[in-house]
Amino acid sequence: MKRISGGVLHLVLIVWAALVTLPLLWAVVSSLKTDAEIFASPWSLPDAPQWGNWARAWQEAAIGRYLLNTLIVVGGALVLVMLLGALTAYCLARYDFPGNRLVYYLLVAGMLFPVFLALVPLFFVVDQLGMLGTYHGLILVYAAYALPFTVFFLHAFFRSLPSATAEAAFIDGCSHAGVFFRVMLPMARPGMVSVGIFNFLGLWNQYLLPLVLNPDPDRYVLAQGLAALAVSQGYRSDFSGLFAGLVIAILPVLLAYLLFQRQIRSGLTAGAVR
Amino acid sequence: MRHGKYRFLIGALAPPLLLYGVFVVSPYAQAFSLALTDWDGLSAEAGFVGLSNFADLWGDKLFLAALRNNGFMILVVPTATIALALFFSACLTLGGGTRRRGVRGSGLYRIVYFFPQLLSVAILGVLFQFVYTPGNGLLNGLLGAVGLGGLERAWLADPASALPAVTAVMIWSAVGFYVVLFTAAMESVPVDVVEAAVLDGAGRFTVFRRITLPLVWDSVQVAYVYLGILALDGFALVQIMTVGPGGPDNATEVIGLTLYRSAFTYGEFGYASAMGVTLFFITLTLTALALRATKRERVELA
Numbered sequence: 321m322k323r324i325s326g327g328v329l330h331l332v333l334i335v336w337a338a339l340v341t342l343p344l345l346w347a348v349v350s351s352l353k354t355d356a357e358i359f360a361s362p363w364s365l366p367d368a369p370q371w372g373n374w375a376r377a378w379q380e381a382a383i384g385r386y387l388l389n390t391l392i393v394v395g396g397a398l399v400l401v402m403l404l405g406a407l408t409a410y411c412l413a414r415y416d417f418p419g420n421r422l423v424y425y426l427l428v429a430g431m432l433f434p435v436f437l438a439l440v441p442l443f444f445v446v447d448q449l450g451m452l453g454t455y456h457g458l459i460l461v462y463a464a465y466a467l468p469f470t471v472f473f474l475h476a477f478f479r480s481l482p483s484a485t486a487e488a489a490f491i492d493g494c495s496h497a498g499v500f501f502r503v504m505l506p507m508a509r510p511g512m513v514s515v516g517i518f519n520f521l522g523l524w525n526q527y528l529l530p531l532v533l534n535p536d537p538d539r540y541v542l543a544q545g546l547a548a549l550a551v552s553q554g555y556r557s558d559f560s561g562l563f564a565g566l567v568i569a570i571l572p573v574l575l576a577y578l579l580f581q582r583q584i585r586s587g588l589t590a591g592a593v594r
Numbered sequence: 595m596r597h598g599k600y601r602f603l604i605g606a607l608a609p610p611l612l613l614y615g616v617f618v619v620s621p622y623a624q625a626f627s628l629a630l631t632d633w634d635g636l637s638a639e640a641g642f643v644g645l646s647n648f649a650d651l652w653g654d655k656l657f658l659a660a661l662r663n664n665g666f667m668i669l670v671v672p673t674a675t676i677a678l679a680l681f682f683s684a685c686l687t688l689g690g691g692t693r694r695r696g697v698r699g700s701g702l703y704r705i706v707y708f709f710p711q712l713l714s715v716a717i718l719g720v721l722f723q724f725v726y727t728p729g730n731g732l733l734n735g736l737l738g739a740v741g742l743g744g745l746e747r748a749w750l751a752d753p754a755s756a757l758p759a760v761t762a763v764m765i766w767s768a769v770g771f772y773v774v775l776f777t778a779a780m781e782s783v784p785v786d787v788v789e790a791a792v793l794d795g796a797g798r799f800t801v802f803r804r805i806t807l808p809l810v811w812d813s814v815q816v817a818y819v820y821l822g823i824l825a826l827d828g829f830a831l832v833q834i835m836t837v838g839p840g841g842p843d844n845a846t847e848v849i850g851l852t853l854y855r856s857a858f859t860y861g862e863f864g865y866a867s868a869m870g871v872t873l874f875f876i877t878l879t880l881t882a883l884a885l886r887a888t889k890r891e892r893v894e895l896a
């Protein structure tokens with residue numbers, strides 16, 4: 321009886337694992353087929369792998385450029401929000417000054433509001449600053465919206481750090497900024513890694529903000545580029561090329577995950593529980 | 595030690611607060627006042643119309659369809675996702691006999707289950723648009739292969755199946771994350787508590803219901819709130835996957851899409867802001883309700 325229920329258990333787990341991997345494997349296989357093969361059957365394997373699909377997606381469909389744009393915007397925003405977020409969280413967690421609580425609650429309240437509420441005025445703010453469709457405009461907006469969670473998470477982290485080291489550094493004549501950059505920031509590394517991973521996936525996931533704020537096709541991020549391709553694919557019917565683009569978009573993050581899967585999972589879930 | 599404290603604080607806090615003020619606080623604040631106007635984005639002056647935008651919302655077929663569809667998602671997504679995730683995590687941690695921790699290969703399952711979390715929502719939309727394609731899509735192919743060919747259909751073109759199809763993608767992509775979250779919580783349940791219960795004759799199900807679930811309830815509570823917020827959105831999936839988008843027959847219209855369209859297609863910026871304000875109050879209410887409902891439950895079990 322126990323053996324049977326154990327078998328059922330395994331079967332259920334395997335079925336879900338298959339449901340999760342099948343669409344991904346299918347996309348990879350389809351990206352190596354010809355269009356004719358794709359139309360013939362969703363199951364068949366390609367006669368010969370069509371690497372040309374990948375080259376076509378990279379070059380003609382500009383997936384390469386979209387990927388580069390994404391790296392610039394997400395990378396820039398990530399560096400900015402980590403720096404500003406850590407600095408803000410540190411000041412709020414370790415310094416007493418009038419208005420401390422007010423600033424903290426103002427920042428953390430940002431997590432309660434749906435981005436859709438800000439969408440219309442945000443468009444005009446960015447427009448008036450002349451930043452529509454620019455890298456720096458998108459970087460600033462991404463960073464601003466990732467700030468509340470970053471501060472919230474790191475605030476708790478800086479609170480939990482011992483103060484003895486910082487005091488010793490002050491006595492040795494270290495400046496306030498010196499204590500932050502040379503003593504406290506290195507000590508906060510585990511927290512920075514967690515929230516950094518969380519922010520990376522959050523920014524990588526953005527679709528709404530670039531859709532509204534980034535109308536220039538040359539500066540499209542991957543999410544926009546893929547969605548636009550999927551719409552226009554109906555006219556050009558280059559399904560194999562689109563599958564190839566999809567796989568190229570999936571691969572970098574999937575590979576990074578396979579290399580660092582334990583850290584990534586624990587970092588992300590630590591972020592959620594707080 | 596006191597020397598230069600305020601200079602440092604001002605230097606450190608001014609840039610982030612300026613950034614936050616310009617791009618987050620000011621848009622949110624403006625949204626509330628814009629919602630009371632009929633601003634079209636072109637005229638210099640916005641006409642004050644009081645609450646009439648909000649009154650119009652209740653006669654707007656599209657918005658009501660969106661409310662209904664988001665309502666469906668709110669009912670289905672959190673509950674289904676959490677039920678599946680709890681079930682899989684219980685299998686992973688309690689399975690394989692209550693004394694041994696976890697089934698064979700549980701590490702591998704955890705790696706694989708997390709995959710969907712790594713796909714951005716746009717990638718999900720494009721991928722599943724293909725999965726649901728009638729002719730050569732994966733889903734119909736799969737149904738045909740296991741002898742359920744009778745169920746094959748044009749999933750996203752049929753008003754009856756379009757919304758469940760989109761909702762299923764949300765669940766598919768979210769389960770893995772909560773499996774990881776819940777297994778982490780379940781592994782922190784002390785082994786001796788479980789062993790004591792087993793010695794007292796408790797079966798797997800009893801152990802799960804009486805010991806594991808109450809001890810991981812905090813994580814479940816967090817999951818409800820996050821998943822509820824996810825279910826109130828759905829914009830990207832619908833905008834990329836569905837016909838129209840939002841179709842067929844408004845079957846997949848969501849609040850975000852109605853808002854986006856009325857602002858950036860029709861230029862009804864005041865009206866769109868009123869939708870944003872409504873969405874905000876719905877979010878706030880549901881979060882408070884979810885926290886309250888799950889809190890009571892926790893007291894009962896603990």
